[in-house]
């Protein structure tokens with residue numbers, strides 16, 4: 001602080017550092033102790049009223065900038081929020097998966113343990129799944145699979161043709 005004030009004084013009076021005796025009334029360079037103290041008081045006021053508030057404002061802006069950069073950095077919370085709120089977010093994928101499950105339940109598998117649509121949870125048979133030969137069931141399952149794949153792709157990279 002003292003250095004800053006001295007620097008301001010030096011800018012105003014290049015002979016600020018040059019001492020002049022109180023009884024020296026010549027036109028030679030230099031300042032008396034009283035002149036020097038007077039100048040220091042003025043420069044201290046200018047610093048306090050005009051420079052210090054600007055410096056504080058600069059520090060505030062630098063803190064804001066650091067916060068902003070942290071929030072917006074890849075993986076930062078704004079990035080997470082932005083991704084989560086996009087149509088192709090994890091939420092959309094969960095919805096697509098629920099839709100796929102309900103479509104699959106609607107189409108319905110068979111009782112075979114190796115059913116290509118949905119393996120039964122209760123009693124199973126071993127005769128072999130014939131669901132793939134049912135053109136109607138197979139078409140609807142493939143369509144459901146495509147929709148699920150679209151949602152999965154979108155959840156990774158955002159909406160895209162697929």
Ligand SMILES: [Zn+2]
Nearest residue numbers: 110115129131
């Ligand atoms: Zn089946």
